[in-house]
Amino acid sequence: MAAAPVPPEIAAQAARLVVGILGGTGDQGRGLARRLAMAGNRVIIGSRDAGRAAAAAASVGPPPQVTGAANEEAARAADLVIAAVPWEGHADLLARLAGVLEGKIVVDCVNPIAFDARGAYAIPVPEGSAAQQAAEVLTGSTVVGAFHHVSAVLLLDPEVAELDLDVLVLGDDRHATDLVQALAERIPGVRGVYAGRLRNCGQVEALTANLVSVNRRYKAHAGLRVTDV
Numbered sequence: 001m002a003a004a005p006v007p008p009e010i011a012a013q014a015a016r017l018v019v020g021i022l023g024g025t026g027d028q029g030r031g032l033a034r035r036l037a038m039a040g041n042r043v044i045i046g047s048r049d050a051g052r053a054a055a056a057a058a059s060v061g062p063p064p065q066v067t068g069a070a071n072e073e074a075a076r077a078a079d080l081v082i083a084a085v086p087w088e089g090h091a092d093l094l095a096r097l098a099g100v101l102e103g104k105i106v107v108d109c110v111n112p113i114a115f116d117a118r119g120a121y122a123i124p125v126p127e128g129s130a131a132q133q134a135a136e137v138l139t140g141s142t143v144v145g146a147f148h149h150v151s152a153v154l155l156l157d158p159e160v161a162e163l164d165l166d167v168l169v170l171g172d173d174r175h176a177t178d179l180v181q182a183l184a185e186r187i188p189g190v191r192g193v194y195a196g197r198l199r200n201c202g203q204v205e206a207l208t209a210n211l212v213s214v215n216r217r218y219k220a221h222a223g224l225r226v227t228d229v
Ligand SMILES: NC(=O)c1ccc[n+]([C@@H]2O[C@H](COP(=O)([O-])OP(=O)(O)OC[C@H]3O[C@@H](n4cnc5c(N)ncnc54)[C@H](OP(=O)(O)O)[C@@H]3O)[C@@H](O)[C@H]2O)c1
Pocket: 022, 023, 024, 025, 026, 027, 028, 029, 046, 047, 048, 049, 052, 053, 083, 084, 085, 086, 087, 088, 089, 090, 093, 109, 110, 111, 112, 147, 148, 149, 150, 151, 152, 153
């Protein structure tokens, strides 16, 4: 596999990032927190409840490397913020935090999908995607879509040393997408691959419903690899 190289200065910037995770008490947030902390980043787990955030942080790693705070404080103290809340709470939470998120990169990993008797399916989003909704709400931030297909189960599994997948990174700002690719690559086994502008994030989010179907059929935690790059 030919790697899409991350410039060394961008990799160094990614290593220094303090990462805040909104909704970081959930599986995805704790999983990303755990892997980024293992890679050496400082991580602040956010929650609607500061006590819940502190408990989740304690389960992930020791302070000061991993700490917990109310979402607003996590957003304020972080250099880069990952939104890892359910689709239902996405717009409201981001709208409330728009002020503190100004000037920051906000990484959206939210998949607007739902489940019925036939399995998972993508929910139509008026803005086109969760990431585009974030960009409409967060006019002062730089929104990047990434980490949609990373399994929280694998992120949290202490037996899994390396994740075997590409993280598709989407956005309209080259420095921001490069930085998020570099951040993704701090997780062993992961490669960050630029996958287009934010207007193309809807397909990437919706594809998660297909991966859920793959997982159910094959009892797996499937990820994606892009070939020939
Ligand atoms: N799980 C995965 O494998 C996976 C993989 C890729 C992407 N994702 C995406 O990542 C996001 C989080 O997934 P998850 O499985 O970690 O979800 P989750 O456990 O259901 O939720 C994450 C956290 O969000 C907070 N939250 C719940 N409802 C909220 C609301 N209405 N407003 C604000 N905050 C709320 C909760 O934290 P507090 O109660 O502490 O505030 C909760 O612990 C989802 O959008 C999902 O599509 C998940």
